[in-house]
Amino acid sequence: MNRTITVTGTASAKAVPDLVTLTLGVETRRGTAAEAYDDAGKAANAVAASVREAGVSAVDLRTSGLNLRADLVWVEGQGQKVTAYVASTNLQVGIRSQADAPAAIAAAVAAGGDDIRINGIEQGFADSSVVTAQAQEAAWQDAVARAEQYASLASARLGKVVSISQEPLHGGPIPLGGMVRASFAAEAMPVEAGESSVSASIRVEWELV
Numbered sequence: 001m002n003r004t005i006t007v008t009g010t011a012s013a014k015a016v017p018d019l020v021t022l023t024l025g026v027e028t029r030r031g032t033a034a035e036a037y038d039d040a041g042k043a044a045n046a047v048a049a050s051v052r053e054a055g056v057s058a059v060d061l062r063t064s065g066l067n068l069r070a071d072l073v074w075v076e077g078q079g080q081k082v083t084a085y086v087a088s089t090n091l092q093v094g095i096r097s098q099a100d101a102p103a104a105i106a107a108a109v110a111a112g113g114d115d116i117r118i119n120g121i122e123q124g125f126a127d128s129s130v131v132t133a134q135a136q137e138a139a140w141q142d143a144v145a146r147a148e149q150y151a152s153l154a155s156a157r158l159g160k161v162v163s164i165s166q167e168p169l170h171g172g173p174i175p176l177g178g179m180v181r182a183s184f185a186a187e188a189m190p191v192e193a194g195e196s197s198v199s200a201s202i203r204v205e206w207e208l209v
Helices: 033-053 098-115 130-153
Strands: 004-015 019-030 061-073 078-094 116-124 158-167 172-176 195-208
Touching: 004 130, 019 033, 019 098, 033 078, 033 098, 033 195, 078 098, 116 172, 130 158, 130 195
Parallel strands: none
Antiparallel strands: 004 195, 019 078, 019 116, 061 078, 158 195, 172 195
């Protein structure tokens, strides 16, 4: 029976992100359900128009989530009472130029007024294939180094590769603090590019000779 060795190599590659994904929310509170729904639609349209005018392509806008609910309070002796109706929706905005991000965010806030909500911002890559390939190559080198070390300890050498499998990784690009490459100032809020990291993991089995 042939002896084998199996190791897992992991590595990451870093690059300056070129895509900002902004999650915006619109929430209106009105006296009737129809008013809340209509005003939420108007606010969402205004926000979408503002980011398009700031340079965001229509293909990089996506609406998600639509909610209309009654806001209830408990009144002693009367039970639940409706105080208002709340309508909300979310808009995901992909900004493909770091330099355009502050202006697009400021425009959205101005257009949405008191009804706008900023629910999050993420930075990543419009095309992560290059940095992913770098991470995968580094993971392979890590696997080779580990396998050679263990083989040497076993007084053996690596033979031919028996199997290769890519291990699953969870999550997207990870922003790395303390490595800021550029900062773009806006009137209200800067957006710092920094660096993002893409990780790869590979499982390799070799024969030992």
